[in-house]
Amino acid sequence: MSLGLFSLLALSVVMGAGTLFRIAGWRSKAPSIHFSDTPASVKIRQPDGSIATESLQNLVETKCPGLRSKFSPVWWLFNGHLQTLYCVLGDFSKIDRLQYHRRLIRLLDGGTLGLDFAPADSSKIKDDAPIIVVLHGLTGGSYESYVRAILAPACRAVEDGGLGYRGVVVNFRGCAGTPVTAPQLYSAGHTGDIRQALVFISQIYPRAPLLGLGFSLGANVLTRYLAQEGVQSRLSSGCALGCPWALSRNNESLRNSFIGRIYSKAMATNLINLVRRNLDGLSKFPDHLIAQHIPTVLNLKGALLDEFDENFTRIAGGAPPDFPFATAQDYYKWGSSHDVLSDIRVPFLAIGAADDPVVQHIPMDGGGNAMTVMALTAAGGHLGWFQAGPNGSIERWIKAPVMQWMSLTGDVLALPSSSAPHVHIEDGYYREEGRENGCKEIEGGGLVEGDSWEGRNLRGL
Numbered sequence: 001m002s003l004g005l006f007s008l009l010a011l012s013v014v015m016g017a018g019t020l021f022r023i024a025g026w027r028s029k030a031p032s033i034h035f036s037d038t039p040a041s042v043k044i045r046q047p048d049g050s051i052a053t054e055s056l057q058n059l060v061e062t063k064c065p066g067l068r069s070k071f072s073p074v075w076w077l078f079n080g081h082l083q084t085l086y087c088v089l090g091d092f093s094k095i096d097r098l099q100y101h102r103r104l105i106r107l108l109d110g111g112t113l114g115l116d117f118a119p120a121d122s123s124k125i126k127d128d129a130p131i132i133v134v135l136h137g138l139t140g141g142s143y144e145s146y147v148r149a150i151l152a153p154a155c156r157a158v159e160d161g162g163l164g165y166r167g168v169v170v171n172f173r174g175c176a177g178t179p180v181t182a183p184q185l186y187s188a189g190h191t192g193d194i195r196q197a198l199v200f201i202s203q204i205y206p207r208a209p210l211l212g213l214g215f216s217l218g219a220n221v222l223t224r225y226l227a228q229e230g231v232q233s234r235l236s237s238g239c240a241l242g243c244p245w246a247l248s249r250n251n252e253s254l255r256n257s258f259i260g261r262i263y264s265k266a267m268a269t270n271l272i273n274l275v276r277r278n279l280d281g282l283s284k285f286p287d288h289l290i291a292q293h294i295p296t297v298l299n300l301k302g303a304l305l306d307e308f309d310e311n312f313t314r315i316a317g318g319a320p321p322d323f324p325f326a327t328a329q330d331y332y333k334w335g336s337s338h339d340v341l342s343d344i345r346v347p348f349l350a351i352g353a354a355d356d357p358v359v360q361h362i363p364m365d366g367g368g369n370a371m372t373v374m375a376l377t378a379a380g381g382h383l384g385w386f387q388a389g390p391n392g393s394i395e396r397w398i399k400a401p402v403m404q405w406m407s408l409t410g411d412v413l414a415l416p417s418s419s420a421p422h423v424h425i426e427d428g429y430y431r432e433e434g435r436e437n438g439c440k441e442i443e444g445g446g447l448v449e450g451d452s453w454e455g456r457n458l459r460g461l
């Protein structure tokens with residue numbers, strides 16, 4: 001863990017000491033929730049098997065009471081920095097333990113994605129059980145504590161208090177041990193890889209509803225995917241937690257504050273380390289534009305996030321024709337998600353925290369879209385939301401609303417008939433009709449321990 005984050009920890013304790021006395025005022029606030037003035041009507045399955053129509057707002061209000069429940073930060077994580085840092089520095093190795101079964105898929109451009117399915121032995125789960133498709137944060141993966149906090153209970157059997165669902169974490173290129181086999185990584189804006197992963201998942205579980213769940217950078221990718229696909233989405237719902245939304249505005253504010261620069265540096269350091277760990281894979285393409293930029297990246301000591309993006313993400317963060325971008329600013333403008341919400345056509349819930357130190361602007365009007373529900377807690381930091389549990393334990397407030405949303409969209413909503421492009425097999429690849437893409441499974445998967453990945457010290461942000 002970087003020295004920077006430790007100094008940040010110390011700093012936020014000192015700064016927070018004053019606030020400690022004012023906490024009583026804002027503790028225990030219920031989140032603000034925005035529904036469209038004319039929320040959508042959606043189709044639901046009745047217990048007798050018939051289909052009925054119901055307002056999305058009514059459904060959320062009755063089936064997701066956790067969303068209205070008060071969030072009271074545990075007293076010693078009394079500001080957004082401490083909530084955020086606890087997610088990064090806390091020891092969650094013994095909590096929400098989970099094993100995955102990894103399946104590797106090869107894409108047409110030669111790249112590889114690591115799909116981690118939970119539970120690892122899913123022989124007892126029905127073929128049509130809903131599948132939560134998880135997109136992780138900046139340099140994360142299936143091992144992240146915030147991912148396991150949702151998937152462990154969601155994938156537990158119903159008789160053990162779980163939802164009995166499947167989960168699959170789409171590990172981005174180079175993340176959580178997924179090998180880099182093409183001159184490309186990933187970014188907050190590039191949706192091609194999740195599109196491919198969803199083609200694969202929908203082919204091996206054609207009868208299962210697929211429910212999207214994105215964290216931070218993954219939430220941004222999820223939002224953009226849903227907006228781009230509209231009615232053709234392979235996900236029947238989306239849930240975005242700690243979405244960064246307006247990338248330029250986050251950069252401005254991170255750059256213009258002393259504390260912001262510490263976060264920015266920590267994120268850049270994680271990314272530089274990701275490049276470093278994937279050097280073997282990345283250096284197999286000496287003729288590619290990417291090769292010219294790797295030496296610079298490796299020398300970027302103490303760089304800020306936008307400097308990394310300027311030097312690398314704008315080139316390696318996605319596929320042509322969008323990439324490479326001339327400047328990181330162009331990439332931020334293209335890759336933001338706050339301005340595409342109006343295009344989403346499936347039920348969508350976003351939850352953010354007002355004191356998130358990384359996210360500056362939250363489009364609380366939901367893009368004026370009848371399908372979007374926007375929730376904002378007063379506190380919670382970036383993917384924190386830690387509150388006091390029974391017997392001195394710490395638990396995540398976010399668990400209840402997210403599980404209830406999954407249960408609503410997985411078990412209650414009727415699956416619309418799919419308008420997604422037809423998939424056929426060509427040269428061994430699953431290919432979507434009319435689109436230049438394809439994917440197939442390759443050797444090299446197997447059992448993955450959810451918390452044993454060597455890169456786990458890179459977790460959190």
Ligand SMILES: *[C@@H]1O[C@H](CO)[C@@H](O)[C@H](O)[C@H]1NC(C)=O
Pocket residue numbers: 248251252255256306309310327328329332
């Ligand atoms: C990030 O913000 C800083 C400070 O305002 C600015 O100088 C820089 O150009 C921005 N970077 C990008 C990529 O927009």
Ligand SMILES: *[C@@H]1O[C@H](CO)[C@@H](O)[C@H](O)[C@H]1NC(C)=O
Pocket residue numbers: 296300303304307308310311
């Ligand atoms: C790379 O990052 C450094 C800062 O560490 C910056 O000075 C330089 O302009 C960046 N290179 C490019 C091409 O933007």
Ligand SMILES: *[C@@H]1O[C@H](CO)[C@@H](O)[C@H](O)[C@H]1NC(C)=O
Pocket residue numbers: 390391
């Ligand atoms: C809390 O502690 C009590 C007494 O040790 C125990 O009976 C109870 O089960 C615990 N509750 C939880 C949720 O762990």
